[in-house]
Amino acid sequence: LIAADTSLPLHGQSVLVTAGGTRERLDPVRYLTNNSSGKMGYALATAARKLGAKVTLISAPTALPQPAGVAYVAVDSAATMRTALLARYADAQMVIMAAAVADFRSPTVAANKIKKTATDYQLTLTKNPDILAELGQQKHHQFLIGFAAETQNLLTYAQQKLTSKHADMIVANDVSSPQVGFDHDTNAVTILQSNQAPQQLPLASKEVIAQQILQVALATRKLQA
Numbered sequence: 001l002i003a004a005d006t007s008l009p010l011h012g013q014s015v016l017v018t019a020g021g022t023r024e025r026l027d028p029v030r031y032l033t034n035n036s037s038g039k040m041g042y043a044l045a046t047a048a049r050k051l052g053a054k055v056t057l058i059s060a061p062t063a064l065p066q067p068a069g070v071a072y073v074a075v076d077s078a079a080t081m082r083t084a085l086l087a088r089y090a091d092a093q094m095v096i097m098a099a100a101v102a103d104f105r106s107p108t109v110a111a112n113k114i115k116k117t118a119t120d121y122q123l124t125l126t127k128n129p130d131i132l133a134e135l136g137q138q139k140h141h142q143f144l145i146g147f148a149a150e151t152q153n154l155l156t157y158a159q160q161k162l163t164s165k166h167a168d169m170i171v172a173n174d175v176s177s178p179q180v181g182f183d184h185d186t187n188a189v190t191i192l193q194s195n196q197a198p199q200q201l202p203l204a205s206k207e208v209i210a211q212q213i214l215q216v217a218l219a220t221r222k223l224q225a
């Protein structure tokens, strides 16, 4: 059993990984979501397990099989993902927010299917809580990794997220470039950490990118220890 190997760098450590695009319900048959496939988060969960961690994968709905050897928590909306994270946060050594959390939700969920109207239909949306920022505010021993999905000004926006959310690391994704980010099997990212130069991970499979992200995180944690 891999997880029993005490020489592994994440042996005995509890790692929470979120994945997938949250679903924000409008009525019993409709919801708002995004293009996230969950592949990056699932690859990170598997990579962390191989490094010896006790992994909990908190996942919005995806088309992917549950990875072997990880605890699996099925969620749907940002609100249910937040509750699942907060319940486990105190006991976690590392949290990886790979999920594409919807920024907005409908303030009400209709009990019945919304009927077609004769005229245009107006959707009003309420802001969702920023889960990563909330975890950043409550952080003590946890190593907190966030993602930044951008289509412009990648490093500027990602740096702002690193600072404002009190993350230890932001994995910046240019989701407008080919083969990168949402719904692809490959990715290319830039890792931002405070007081360190940005590190670029060139195009590779999401499995390889996941292993590299964890290697960078482990190296930083060693420096901090």
Ligand code: CTP
Binding pocket: 078, 097, 098, 099, 100, 101, 102, 103, 128, 129, 130, 131, 132, 133, 145, 146, 147, 148, 149, 150, 161
């Ligand atoms: N995130 C979160 N809760 C939200 C929105 C985002 O925890 N309500 C997390 C994501 O999981 C990701 C990071 O914050 O790790 C950045 O998400 P992103 O969508 O790139 O940034 P936002 O802060 O939402 O800003 P914007 O979408 O305007 O770029």
Ligand code: CA
Binding pocket: 101, 102, 103
């Ligand atoms: Ca967002």
